[in-house]
Amino acid sequence: xxxxxxxxxxxxxxxxxxxxxxxxxxxxxxxxxxxxxxxxxxxxxxxxxxxxxxxxxxxxxxxxxxxxxxxxxxxxxxxxxxxxxxxxxxxxxxxxxxxxxxxxxxxxxxxxxxxxxxxxxxxxxxxxxxxxxxxxxxxxxxxxxxxxxxxxxxxxxxxxxxxxxxxxxxxxxxxxxxxxxxxxxxxxxxxxxxxxxxxxxxxxxxxxxxxxxxxxxxxxxxxxxxxxxxxxxxxxxxxxxxxxxxxxxxxxxxxxxxxxxxxxxxxxxxxxxxxxxxxxxxxxxxxxxxxxxxxxxxxxxxxxxxxxxxxxxxxxxxxxxxxxxx
Amino acid sequence: xxxxxxxxxxxxxxxxxxxxxxxxxxxxxxxxxxxxxxxxxxxxxxxxxxxxxxxxxxxxxxxxxxxxxxxxxxxxxxxxxxxxxxxxxxxxxxxxxxxxxxxxxxxxxxxxxxxxxxxxxxxxxxxxxxxxxxxxxxxxxxxxxxxxxxxxxxxxxxxxxxxxxxxxxxxxxxxxxxxxxxxxxxxxxxxxxxxxxxxxxxxxxxxxxxxxxxxxxxxxxxxxxxxxxxxxxxxxxxxxxxxxxxxxxxxxxxxxxxxxxxxxxxxxxxxxxxxxxxxxxxxxxxxxxxxxxxxxxxxxxxxxxx
Numbered sequence: 225x226x227x228x229x230x231x232x233x234x235x236x237x238x239x240x241x242x243x244x245x246x247x248x249x250x251x252x253x254x255x256x257x258x259x260x261x262x263x264x265x266x267x268x269x270x271x272x273x274x275x276x277x278x279x280x281x282x283x284x285x286x287x288x289x290x291x292x293x294x295x296x297x298x299x300x301x302x303x304x305x306x307x308x309x310x311x312x313x314x315x316x317x318x319x320x321x322x323x324x325x326x327x328x329x330x331x332x333x334x335x336x337x338x339x340x341x342x343x344x345x346x347x348x349x350x351x352x353x354x355x356x357x358x359x360x361x362x363x364x365x366x367x368x369x370x371x372x373x374x375x376x377x378x379x380x381x382x383x384x385x386x387x388x389x390x391x392x393x394x395x396x397x398x399x400x401x402x403x404x405x406x407x408x409x410x411x412x413x414x415x416x417x418x419x420x421x422x423x424x425x426x427x428x429x430x431x432x433x434x435x436x437x438x439x440x441x442x443x444x445x446x447x448x449x450x451x452x453x454x455x456x457x458x459x460x461x462x463x464x465x466x467x468x469x470x471x472x473x474x475x476x477x478x479x480x481x482x483x484x485x486x487x488x489x490x491x492x493x494x495x496x497x498x499x500x501x502x503x504x505x506x507x508x509x510x511x512x513x514x515x516x517x518x519x520x521x522x523x524x525x526x527x528x529x530x531x532x533x534x535x536x537x538x539x540x541x542x543x544x545x546x547x548x549x550x
Numbered sequence: 551x552x553x554x555x556x557x558x559x560x561x562x563x564x565x566x567x568x569x570x571x572x573x574x575x576x577x578x579x580x581x582x583x584x585x586x587x588x589x590x591x592x593x594x595x596x597x598x599x600x601x602x603x604x605x606x607x608x609x610x611x612x613x614x615x616x617x618x619x620x621x622x623x624x625x626x627x628x629x630x631x632x633x634x635x636x637x638x639x640x641x642x643x644x645x646x647x648x649x650x651x652x653x654x655x656x657x658x659x660x661x662x663x664x665x666x667x668x669x670x671x672x673x674x675x676x677x678x679x680x681x682x683x684x685x686x687x688x689x690x691x692x693x694x695x696x697x698x699x700x701x702x703x704x705x706x707x708x709x710x711x712x713x714x715x716x717x718x719x720x721x722x723x724x725x726x727x728x729x730x731x732x733x734x735x736x737x738x739x740x741x742x743x744x745x746x747x748x749x750x751x752x753x754x755x756x757x758x759x760x761x762x763x764x765x766x767x768x769x770x771x772x773x774x775x776x777x778x779x780x781x782x783x784x785x786x787x788x789x790x791x792x793x794x795x796x797x798x799x800x801x802x803x804x805x806x807x808x809x810x811x812x813x814x815x816x817x818x819x820x821x822x823x824x825x826x827x828x829x830x831x832x833x834x835x836x837x838x839x840x841x842x843x844x845x846x847x848x849x850x851x852x853x854x855x856x
Contacts, residue, residue, distance in 0.1 A: 392814035
């Protein structure tokens with residue numbers, strides 16, 4: 225078998241295994257709840273029969289491994305269970321399906337994250353390559369200091385500074401990013417501008433520094449020196465010699481930061497009251513609505529693992545050493 | 551030995567005891583040579599630690615003392631005004647130094663105790679223990695930390711103790727990896743082998759043979775992890791699932807006063823209020839980063855590529 229195919233298959237297998245273990249961890253969230261949580265959710269006035277019925281609905285009378293497979297099979301088919309909220313002591317059940325809560329918000333979150341990524345990725349790659357080429361120049365040092373400072377800022381600090389200048393003092397953008405399914409595309413971009421800028425500022429710093437380090441590392445390697453000595457031009461060195469080997473580290477950098485976006489999006493959504501999955505998850509944590517927390521966590525974790533997996537695979541597929549075996 | 555300064559004898563000079571500089575003098579010399587950013591960082595850290603320790607003496611009012619006027623403007627009585635239920639912002643900022651920084655510090659220490667001990671043990675005992683711990687850490691690190699923390703907090707509830715334990719356990723995975731990686735190089739040294747053959751137990755080998763040799767990278771990592779833990783706890787408190795009111799905490803203070811920012815056109819000072827605790831968080835993180843940068847530079851001997 226071609227070594228590339230073999231390594232890719234290995235990584236896929238590893239990714240699946242990780243996914244399996246992660247899903248077990250998220251599933252066991254409900255396992256670790258204290259024994260009387262049925263009473264806690266339904267209220268003190270709930271009759272023992274109601275509590276028993278609730279426990280049966282959750283399947284707590286079945287062994288854990290059977291429930292895990294039920295839950296995992298359901299999750300694969302898009303059924304994440306039923307929310308805890310909306311239940312009360314009388315046994316009346318106005319709770320919603322977790323999927324119905326998450327689905328419309330997932331689209332919003334993806335929209336925001338991809339908007340931030342579309343601005344941040346090209347910007348940081350260009351900045352990273354430029355600072356690596358002109359390293360130790362005034363430009364390099366000022367960009368470096370600026371990014372070192374923004375890395376240390378919490379996301380909400382960046383967000384509120386942007387709100388202060390662009391929404392409050394000068395009313396250019398709205399400070400609340402309230403969108404609904406009827407909002408048209410242009411309006412949507414306008415309203416999510418500030419959250420997207422916040423996320424951009426937060427990840428550009430990381431991404432740019434990592435790109436810079438990767439390129440500098442590469443430019444210091446002996447074969448680039450050799451190319452330089454043999455009289456190749458600067459562009460030729462970058463395009464023909466450096467880039468083929470740089471795709472792997474750059475892909476890792478991008479995926480790493482997109483994965484970081486997954487986390488940053490939670491805080492930013494709360495600041496701008498943006499109806500996304502992150503905000504839903506935080507609300508669910510506050511009301512201890514475990515099925516919703518599990519559903520959101522599963523989505524975030526799967527995205528995170530997939531992004532890292534894609535980075536790995538890009539790294540393998542573009543690796544010249546693996547592509548041209550001896 | 552001849553101490554007479556008027557006569558010189560070579561034997562006397564050779565025989566005189568060389569006085570080595572005390573730790574304090576050496577520290578002073580190092581500090582004088584430190585770059586401006588590191589001095590700035592050390593200064594900020596000292597100020598914050600001072601605020602944290604002497605909070606009740608410095609703060610003009612109590613942590614949860616309520617005054618009749620909510621959202622009072624900046625004035626002589628209340629330097630930074632009051633918050634949504636009339637507590638003095640300035641006093642809460644000072645108490646926040648104690649609570650937020652204290653919790654973050656305790657969490658980092660706990661993370662290092664767990665991660666460091668397990669990392670050392672895995673490096674020494676490279677069999678099932680190492681395999682088991684390394685794979686567990688791999689899986690734990692496959693879930694974004696903030697998301698994992700949110701899941702755990704929803705199960706166990708948001709108390710300060712739970713917060714410290716959850717973040718410490720999640721963060722110890724990084725410490726574990728670093729400790730294991732750096733101590734693997736030390737474990738194979740002859741003197742470790744000798745200590746083992748001498749019959750010292752695993753705890754002795756860990757503390758007396760390996761730990762002193764891996765300390766510099768661990769100390770630098772301590773600074774970086776502290777920043778990370780500090781920012782995570784601030785983020786969780788900001789989200790309302792971290793340190794709970796009435797405890798003064800910088801993260802939740804930002805959230806509680808955030809609505810003031812809308813009035814920037816009418817009262818810029820009041821609009822700055824929610825930014826103050828956020829700026830305090832940022833300032834401390836920047837300061838620690840500067841000091842860690844300087845320390846890494848000193849201990850690793852790595853010079854920036856020139």
